[in-house]
Amino acid sequence: MNVTDICNLALSYISKERINSLNDNSEEAKECKIHYDHCRRRLLLAYSFGFAKSIHKLAELEPERYKIPGWSHLYAYPESTLTVHYVYDEEHAGNKEDCRMEYEIIMNGEFDRVIATNVENAYAECIHDVKEPDIFSEEFIDALAHMLAASIAFPLTGSANIQQTQLQLAQMALEAAEYQSAIERERRTKFPRKYAESRFR
Template structure:
């Protein structure tokens, strides 16, 4: 699977001719090249795709600029597209953290320290970050992500290449359906511990 293959899938969704390369010297290839990476990053950031998630420690830095009054400042992950959670390291070490067990998002903010440096301000020490990384290798894209990406790209191409708003709406609706299907797939692959009411537990102990 290549980037050209994905663009050709999007083109076929809207009935347009295929390209041999994103470097082709024609309007279709140029527009595909213009939209592909933006579409990929946007679709990645729209959902908690398992293949694109990373959980890792943040790098603590010392700064002289004001960062909202937070006690600690960390470097923003270089290839992050979206942060889901900032996590205290004790949750990681004790095995307490899952993406669905955290009820409250800890307080943090993202700052631009200068024109090229992003940072995260938080009161947590030894913080970890759960985030989506900018994955650009089509060979590791799962089928449902490919469906979502090519449908979103098809919607963009329908608007810019064809100028057909009805086709745009149709493809965008299919894209939204792919996101919903992704959520259903992830939900079916997770096992939640059943939390029984205290009264139920006590009554069972009494019998």
């Protein structure tokens, strides 16, 4: 499965022609090229998917040069990171969800973004900007294809009904992807509430 395959899956959901690549000179390819990356990043930010999770030992910035009142430590924002979910030290790595430590993402003149915290020798659990489709779960691919279909539906079909249907299917597929990711966690599994309630009734 590659980017073109996902785009063709989305196009099939709205009954449009296949493309050979995003660089094709067709309206289908142009719309997919406009919307694909935005849809991918939106879904990656929607949940802490295991395939996108990364742990970083944060690189501290020189305290003599970089100071923000109220915070004792500043760290460089990890590259290719979409968002930070937890900042913690080694002692609290096993219970970071229960012992949440304070931090703040701040814009800095020399660095685009920095992590300000009072945690010494900090680690961060992040969501990586995963671009390789072969890393995605099958459920995530389905959600991404439906989300992309919803984004390109109106420009290509002019139908708000088709767009709305694809949005609903994208939400259902996303809940399934969240559930599948949750059951792969051994420690104190927390299922997405809405999906779990409907599944276990």
